[in-house]
Amino acid sequence: MKNYFWNMFANIKNGQLAKRAFVHQKRKRLCEAFLKILWTEGFILGYKISRDDPDSIKIFLKYVSGKPAINTIKLISKPGRRIHYSIKQIWKIDSNEVFIIFSTSKGLKTIKDCKKLNIGGEAFILIN
Template sequence: MKNYLWNMFANIKNGQLAKRSFIYQKRKNICEAFLKVMWDEGFILGYSIDSINTNQIKIFLKYKNGKPVINNIKTLSKPSKRIYWSINQIWKIDSSKVFIIFSTNHGLKSIIDCKRLKIGGEPFIIIN
């Protein structure tokens, strides 16, 4: 299941290195949930379901002054080694320097939402 996520993160990273305005990704619910969080936080311009092939998502990449908004995407929790952070561990992280997306029992949440709702979870990715 998670291979779709790792492929999507690699496609986004490679698309921004190649200065593409958009990329295509296979449509999965978990990928759409991650794209919604990334769009809410301003890391991508948006995404839409392709009108010709409804099994693909068109992701619009965002640039600022010719440079990609996403400098680095790093995965934390992997299928072979899962990690979970409590709310106490999350509070120790400076959320102004890094952006982390967590999988919680309330769905996918950003680090800011986890602090506001006082919930922990599994950290998936760090975006710089």
């Protein structure tokens, strides 16, 4: 189910290492929700749905002074090992130093949103 999600992480990571302006990704709702978070937090320049192929998304990568805006993407929860955090565990994490995206019952949320809404969830990704 989440193969597209893991592939998108690899595409973004490899695209930034190769200094590409954009990468293409298969269009899925989960991927779009993740891209929306990255865009609002300033990690990518944006994304758009391809005119030629409506099942494809074009992701515009962001660079700051020639260096990628996303230094590292670490997958916390993997298909073979799911890692869930309760709200008590989330409050122990310093949200100023770490940017984590959680899958919650209310959709994909950042660590700051989880603290505001007082909900826990499955930790997907850690971005530095």
